[in-house]
Amino acid sequence: MSVAARTIFHVDMDAFFVSVEELYDPSLRGKAVVVGGQRNERGVVSAASYEARKFGVHSAMPLRTAAKLCPQALFVDGHPERYRECSEKVFAVLNSFSPQVEMASIDEAYLDMSGTERLHGPPLKAAHQLHQKMKHETQLNCSIGIGVSRLVAKVSSAKAKPNGVLWVVPGQEAKFLAPLDVRDIPGVGKVTEQNLQAIGVRRVSDLARFDDSFLEERFGKWGLALAGKARGEDAGGWFDTAVGEHGDAKSISHEHTYNEDTTELQEIEATLMRLSEMVGRRLREGGVHARTIQLKLRYKDFTTITRAHTLPEPTQLDTEIFRQIRSLFHRNWKRGVPVRLLGVHASSFEAGPGGQEDLLETEERHRWQQALSAADHLRDKFGESSVGLATGMKGGFRERTHENPAGLPGKHRRD
DNA sequence: TCTGGGGTCCTAGGACCC
DNA sequence: TCTGGGGTCCTAGGACCC
Numbered sequence: 001m002s003v004a005a006r007t008i009f010h011v012d013m014d015a016f017f018v019s020v021e022e023l024y025d026p027s028l029r030g031k032a033v034v035v036g037g038q039r040n041e042r043g044v045v046s047a048a049s050y051e052a053r054k055f056g057v058h059s060a061m062p063l064r065t066a067a068k069l070c071p072q073a074l075f076v077d078g079h080p081e082r083y084r085e086c087s088e089k090v091f092a093v094l095n096s097f098s099p100q101v102e103m104a105s106i107d108e109a110y111l112d113m114s115g116t117e118r119l120h121g122p123p124l125k126a127a128h129q130l131h132q133k134m135k136h137e138t139q140l141n142c143s144i145g146i147g148v149s150r151l152v153a154k155v156s157s158a159k160a161k162p163n164g165v166l167w168v169v170p171g172q173e174a175k176f177l178a179p180l181d182v183r184d185i186p187g188v189g190k191v192t193e194q195n196l197q198a199i200g201v202r203r204v205s206d207l208a209r210f211d212d213s214f215l216e217e218r219f220g221k222w223g224l225a226l227a228g229k230a231r232g233e234d235a236g237g238w239f240d241t242a243v244g245e246h247g248d249a250k251s252i253s254h255e256h257t258y259n260e261d262t263t264e265l266q267e268i269e270a271t272l273m274r275l276s277e278m279v280g281r282r283l284r285e286g287g288v289h290a291r292t293i294q295l296k297l298r299y300k301d302f303t304t305i306t307r308a309h310t311l312p313e314p315t316q317l318d319t320e321i322f323r324q325i326r327s328l329f330h331r332n333w334k335r336g337v338p339v340r341l342l343g344v345h346a347s348s349f350e351a352g353p354g355g356q357e358d359l360l361e362t363e364e365r366h367r368w369q370q371a372l373s374a375a376d377h378l379r380d381k382f383g384e385s386s387v388g389l390a391t392g393m394k395g396g397f398r399e400r401t402h403e404n405p406a407g408l409p410g411k412h413r414r415d
Numbered sequence: 416t417c418t419g420g421g422g423t424c425c426t427a428g429g430a431c432c433c
Numbered sequence: 434t435c436t437g438g439g440g441t442c443c444t445a446g447g448a449c450c451c
Contacts, residue, residue, distance in 0.1 A: 036419075043419050046451090059451080065416040105422090105451050189449050221425070237424070255420060292443085302418070308444055343420090
């Protein structure tokens with residue numbers, strides 16, 4: 001049953017964050033650069049230049065480890081706004097090539113190029129044109145993988161790096177994948193790698209020794225998908241969706257790790273308030289309401305718990321989010337144990353609250369919404385710290401926010 | 416070496432209902 | 434009183450990705 005094979009491009013920007021930083025500071029070019037924070041900070045590497053990688057530095061590695069491996073590296077703070085801006089330029093270039101573009105993350109995208117031969121010529125020619133245009137328009141390098149599925153395109157773009165193009169000719173998928181490490185298959189991480197090693201699987205070709213039903217029994221749904229992936233199929237899950245059908249976000253969250261662990265209730269509540277505000281704001285911007293609010297709490301020893309509460313009616317109000325989060329925190333915090341990280345997570349999105357609430361409550365909500373939107377505008381104008389609900393005033397902000405919604409926006413300054 | 420922040424998807428168990 | 438089964442919702446945790 002051969003349908004005409006699709007032609008999928010996977011476009012992946014090379015060392016994206018580093019390359020963007022180099023645009024802003026050309027003196028970084030050609031040097032060992034680590035993006036993500038300073039050498040002695042708590043945090044991990046977001047991206048490393050190829051020069052730094054030679055010393056074993058890679059993303060997700062603790063900054064302090066990177067500093068030890070590569071002391072001469074230049075450490076640079078990340079600038080998310082810059083990356084978003086560049087990402088939009090990247091998208092514009094891609095979108096000029098194919099209407100079916102899907103950004104899979106800030107620095108990578110899938111293009112369905114099926115049926116564009118009359119316009120762009122054969123795959124390799126189209127890819128080289130795209131590559132050149134990308135460089136010309138954004139001054140950034142990318143690598144392009146081409147294959148009949150998302151999976152093959154993705155794996156081949158990784159093999160094309162840096163700054164290359166690789167086409168896996170239709171029919172050659174299994175042959176291309178066979179010698180690769182199972183770890184090269186997207187979705188196979190450290191744990192799965194270990195589990196596969198336990199049954200003697202190291203390379204993709206080793207998977208072919210087992211039939212699908214065995215893999216399914218042993219690894220569940222994932223095992224079945226894995227069997228298909230070894231053959232180059234977009235077996236199951238997100239990979240199976242058509243390019244361009246990326247759905248809406250399913251959750252919004254913000255979290256914060258302290259530079260030093262804390263037991264200070266004032267500080268903790270101020271953080272929870274700030275995170276609640278950030279989440280509420282994003283909900284309002286996205287025009288969605290969340291029904292499930294989740295707290296994340298990480299202790300000094302890195303043990304991490306999450307505690308969730310689902311509301312009868314969805315919300316997008318900072319105060320409602322904070323009320324739930326605060327209560328979850330106090331019911332679960334082992335008092336006096338130093339806190340390393342706090343997080344606020346919203347999910348189960350629905351359209352706005354239903355109509356069964358009484359008018360008064362609806363009107364109150366409406367006033368709140370207006371007040372909060374106004375606060376959002378002020379933040380846009382004067383910066384994130386200019387407006388806050390958490391005031392740090394004596395007596396606590398809980399009562400204040402309950403009692404006095406109208407007097408809220410723009411009134412307080414948080415330091 | 417001492418571990419960020421923003422997401423997605425999957426599993427498993429318990430509550431509750433029919 | 435000795436025990437079924439399916440469906441849905443909720444919660445907690447974990448693997449994985451960039």
